[in-house]
Amino acid sequence: DAVFVGIGRKPLQGMALKLWWGAFKDDPVEDVLEALALTFRTSTEFLTPGLVRNHMPDRSGYLQPEEAWNRYPKTEADAGWVYTEMLKAGNSAMDSIDRGDMIAARVAYIESYKAIIDEAKRNKERPMWFYSEATQGDKADREAKKIQLTLEARENRWIGQDRAKTTLLGLGKSSAAPEIQMLVQTALKRMPQITSTSETKEH
Numbered sequence: 471d472a473v474f475v476g477i478g479r480k481p482l483q484g485m486a487l488k489l490w491w492g493a494f495k496d497d498p499v500e501d502v503l504e505a506l507a508l509t510f511r512t513s514t515e516f517l518t519p520g521l522v523r524n525h526m527p528d529r530s531g532y533l534q535p536e537e538a539w540n541r542y543p544k545t546e547a548d549a550g551w552v553y554t555e556m557l558k559a560g561n562s563a564m565d566s567i568d569r570g571d572m573i574a575a576r577v578a579y580i581e582s583y584k585a586i587i588d589e590a591k592r593n594k595e596r597p598m599w600f601y602s603e604a605t606q607g608d609k610a611d612r613e614a615k616k617i618q619l620t621l622e623a624r625e626n627r628w629i630g631q632d633r634a635k636t637t638l639l640g641l642g643k644s645s646a647a648p649e650i651q652m653l654v655q656t657a658l659k660r661m662p663q664i665t666s667t668s669e670t671k672e673h
Contacts, residue, residue, distance in 0.1 A: 493519035501527055531597045532587050535580040542579065549604035549615060551623040553597035555590055559583035599628045601637065613641055613650045617657050635661060
């Protein structure tokens with residue numbers, strides 16, 4: 471009732487109140503308000519809980535299917551910050567990737583990813599990010615890429631400040647290349663700037 475009154479609509483009563491309460495009782499009121507407002511602005515359909523649910527903000531921390539596909543390491547030369555659900559979805563695409571049919575691979579991946587993430591959200595799970603290393607390519611190039619992608623992961627709030635710093639320091643200790651040492655120090659100097667504008671999503 472408070473949600474509908476808050477947006478200037480009549481309070482719900484009887485079965486309608488039970489229906490809407492059952493649909494959104496576990497969601498933050500501010501998220502429901504945001505979804506209702508967006509629904510009223512963009513839809514002319516009859517208002518139903520399912521229609522409003524389609525406009526609920528996604529605070530799960532999982533990437534959208536297209537971005538997950540783009541970031542999924544498809545070859546042994548690819549690397550990046552990933553979570554288990556991204557890799558599980560890749561199992562359905564590997565045959566097509568091996569054949570070089572990237573269109574079919576993308577379709578298979580996205581279909582599988584959606585199902586996997588839907589289940590994860592129902593179970594109230596959160597993405598647990600880790601770095602998937604490349605096993606092919608020049609070592610210095612792989613290390614430089616890891617620095618770049620770690621900063622990006624921090625900026626996107628996929629990982630926390632301590633996790634990013636530990637990753638960079640570990641890379642600096644393990645690499646003998648002067649250019650990598652320089653890149654690590656430059657990246658570490660950027661960390662306070664990232665922290666001041668970001669709040670981690672990592673769990």
